[in-house]
Amino acid sequence: MSINSKYQAVIGLEVHAQLSTKTKIFCGCSNKFGSAPNSNVCPVCLGMPGVLPVLNKEVVEYAIRLGLAVNCSITTKSIFARKNYFYPDLPKGYQISQYEEPICRNGFVDIELADGTKRRIGITRIHMEEDAGKSIHDAGSETLVDVNRCGTPLLEIVSEPEMHSAEEAGKYLFAIWQTVKYLGICDGNLEEGSLRCDANVSVRMKGETKLGTKTELKNMNSFRNVERAIEYEIARQIEVIEEGGTIIQQTLLWNAEKNIAAPMRSKEEAHDYRYFPDPDLVPVLVNDEWINAAAQNLPELPAKRKVRFITEYLLPEYDAEILTQERTTADFFETTLTGLTKKNPETYKAASNWVMNDVLRVMNEGKTIHPEHLSSLINAIQSGTISGKIAKEVFEEMSATHESPEIIIKKKGLVQISDTGAIEKEIESILAKFPNEIARFKSGEAKLMGFFVGETMKVMKGKGNPKIINEILAKKLKN
């Protein structure tokens, strides 16, 4: 038995999603990312004495949407509380959050692991809170503070401690990322910190039901780093225990360059937040009407959309998975389908191939493609106007110039030649050049057919109709 199989890892994630509302959570300041430092501020988000916060209704709406999407029950009367601590980027000296009565409770998300195992991961709670400002430590010997982020609305999504591997944690985080993006409530950018994940990790002997002492990992700004940090920490804890030591409850910062997690200075650790209900804010009341309206307005979520893609368009599961990973991709695909002249499983699959391979690639390069243009391109292949090979060329031009395929085909003279007489003439002159190859073909080297097709295509500059070329060649080489 290996050391690792004696232990079970336990992981719980706390995910913070920065909401893409126009304004901040308790004031009218702009919530835009990337403004000049300290420009989006007012007395309320700076916490000046005597000001009063007023809750942004859009934040509650977003919280309800997310809660419903991850199967939570929505609290009809939730409370804001003050979480008190001192930090240079928190001018108020406290953060407004929710403690005893969060807006959402008892949800779950379903995940599937690479080996096909399905797991349901519980969500303990989702609460609304404001973000703190940002300290910038890499400006030489000084620390700079940017308070633009003070008052940025956040939803904190807290999972149950019931994931058991880095892979499960990664899949869970992906599901949350996918959901907030589908809902349009957060841009999901891990690198820029609009979706942040703290991972709580402990280990225990297999079969043990009590939880072990946990550590909390911070500072992982990509899916990969979240998984690497968790793997590192599980291995470290097992090693400590194997050597007879005990795990100290502490916060560790992931260092992506060194591939290690190092403890934060302990002074920043000691927290006694002395939460109490915020006397400046009334309870948040949400009635059934509001909840029902939000439920009605939820978009089709990825899991459901994937199943529909399989049943409605008869796509392989693999395609459906890729196409529904992001809402923009799924929307692009379905808009493409509406523009097809022939709608059948064959053209749906063709559209799927184009989107998965070509559209996603050029979009990753930062280019744009119009779905209507992709429909026209597929229509042009279907009608025999262009060959599939030429279509690739048209597609590249489409992504560079944003012109329609019709214009590109005309401009570059790419229309497929299907004139049997013209093709036959080209084939005859080619066959005249290769008597040896003909003899070899006739004596059984069937693969030379490809050679003849290739030569014909070459002289026809790729524009010959491959079906007709194949037919004529087959006929001529038979006798």
Ligand code: ADP
């Ligand atoms: P804290 O008070 O330290 O913030 P919480 O009980 O609020 O701890 O839990 C925070 C997160 O840590 C949750 O996602 C929870 O699932 C997870 N968690 C709690 N205890 C453990 C543990 N022993 N091992 C792993 N994860 C844990």
Ligand code: MG
């Ligand atoms: Mg906590």
Ligand code: ZN
């Ligand atoms: Zn403000």
